[in-house]
Amino acid sequence: MKKAIVTGGSGYLGNVLIKKLLSLSWSVVNIDINSSDIKNPNYKYFNCDIRDYNKLDKNLPEANVIFHCVAQVPVLKDKKKFWSVNSEGTKNICAVAKKKKINKLIYVSSSAVFGNPKSNPVNELTIPEPAEDYGKAKLNGELICKKYASEKLKIIIIRPRTILGHDRLGIVQILFDWIKNGKVIPVLNNGENIYQFVHVDDLVDAFLLSEQKIENNYEIFNIGTDNYSTMYDLMSSLIKQTESKSRIKSLPLGLFEFLGNLLYFLNLTPLGPYHHLMYGRSLWFDITKAKKILGFKPSYSNNRMIYETYLNYVNKENASNFEKQYSPHRSSIKKKILILAPFFTNLFGSKIKNV
Numbered sequence: 001m002k003k004a005i006v007t008g009g010s011g012y013l014g015n016v017l018i019k020k021l022l023s024l025s026w027s028v029v030n031i032d033i034n035s036s037d038i039k040n041p042n043y044k045y046f047n048c049d050i051r052d053y054n055k056l057d058k059n060l061p062e063a064n065v066i067f068h069c070v071a072q073v074p075v076l077k078d079k080k081k082f083w084s085v086n087s088e089g090t091k092n093i094c095a096v097a098k099k100k101k102i103n104k105l106i107y108v109s110s111s112a113v114f115g116n117p118k119s120n121p122v123n124e125l126t127i128p129e130p131a132e133d134y135g136k137a138k139l140n141g142e143l144i145c146k147k148y149a150s151e152k153l154k155i156i157i158i159r160p161r162t163i164l165g166h167d168r169l170g171i172v173q174i175l176f177d178w179i180k181n182g183k184v185i186p187v188l189n190n191g192e193n194i195y196q197f198v199h200v201d202d203l204v205d206a207f208l209l210s211e212q213k214i215e216n217n218y219e220i221f222n223i224g225t226d227n228y229s230t231m232y233d234l235m236s237s238l239i240k241q242t243e244s245k246s247r248i249k250s251l252p253l254g255l256f257e258f259l260g261n262l263l264y265f266l267n268l269t270p271l272g273p274y275h276h277l278m279y280g281r282s283l284w285f286d287i288t289k290a291k292k293i294l295g296f297k298p299s300y301s302n303n304r305m306i307y308e309t310y311l312n313y314v315n316k317e318n319a320s321n322f323e324k325q326y327s328p329h330r331s332s333i334k335k336k337i338l339i340l341a342p343f344f345t346n347l348f349g350s351k352i353k354n355v
Helices: 012-023 053-059 079-099 133-149 171-180 200-213 231-242 253-265 273-278 288-294 302-318 336-348
Strands: 003-007 027-032 043-047 065-068 104-108 154-160 162-164 185-188 197-199 218-223 248-251
Touching (some): 003 012, 053 079, 065 079, 162 200, 171 231, 171 302, 185 253, 197 302, 200 288, 218 288, 248 253, 248 336, 253 273
Parallel strands (some): 065 104, 104 154, 162 197
């Protein structure tokens, strides 16, 4: 029986990954500061903060691979924890993995390492230029991994685009509430920016393919769907599929960024600097390398995954069937001043041109 350690296994991505591994008859240990609802004889939960090296060193079990999913995400806005968790915590995981001679580590990085790229598509040779603390800390985690790879710890870096899928909440819940209630939906600069997502099931497949096929000491893969569109097309498709009464209006990108960052400074919005930077800008991955080397074949288009994610949210909400959640991406989020965003957009936004 293959053995895996999943850090952050109580979070959104880690939870889906663990359930997939268990379905394939793996033995799994979840390292997290929060427990989960998983019940399986091949599953164990270990309460540990990855910033605690001594506790990790004392208790980390033998395993074939570590899937390192722990992250302090942008919505939590804690700059110190961006670095202590995403960077120093990653260093601890690498150090203990090397000491215990664990064969392989798969590190979940982020597309935020590229900031606002100078050109698209982005591939694995594109030089990362993060624009805010979250992206910088995740990139530093990559550099730490690269150092340990030079010391013969096999490491694979996976950079996912924005993740959607069943039970995904967090920031996207705000959009879904607007769609459900027929509110005006804001896009920036006519929604002409191209935005790419990845479905959580496709991302988990990329993890498993990496674990199976890569034996090099160090590899990087950018992972996303190969069927994506502009933000306007995405929002239009979702409105049409849900038969929502929502309309789309455009706001100037510069105004959105200025107000967003001001409200972030005043702690009046759930959005962080990375959200303000990229909602109105283009970023999409060239996933040729993952297709060629891993045999990665994404099953979901942008339109399909956002629609199915929306349906899952609405059906569970209507049935009052939300379980107690822990991580930001599995939890409801307070809208704060964003509750006024549709009103503001309707008042000051403009109709989309050339549509």
